[in-house]
Amino acid sequence: MGSVEVYILGQRYTIKGDAPEEHIRKLASYVDNKLKEIYNLSPNITPVKASILTALDIADELFRLKNEQEEMNKYIDEKTRTLTALFD
Secondary structure (H helix, E strand, O other): OEEEEEEEOOEEEEEEEOOOHHHHHHHHHHHHHHHHHHHHHOOOOOHHHHHHHHHHHHHHHHHHHHHHHHHHHHHHHHHHHHHHHHHO
C-alpha cells in the first residue's frame, strides 16, 4: 500500500491505498475541481456545506451514469435476443 500527497482547495492530504498514484491524483483533481465549482457559485459558503454539496453532485453523477449503464445493458440484451432469434 502506497501513499500519495494531493492538494484539494490548497489543503494537503496524504492518501493511502492500493490504487496507482496517477489514479489517486486524478480523483483528487476531480474533487478539487468540483469543490471550486461550488465555491464559484456560492463564494461565502462554509467548507462543510461546500463538501456536502460536492458529495451530492458527485453522487448525482454516479447515479445518472449507473442508470444510463442499466439502460444500455437492457438495450444490448434486447438486441442480443433479437439477433439470437434470427438464428433459431
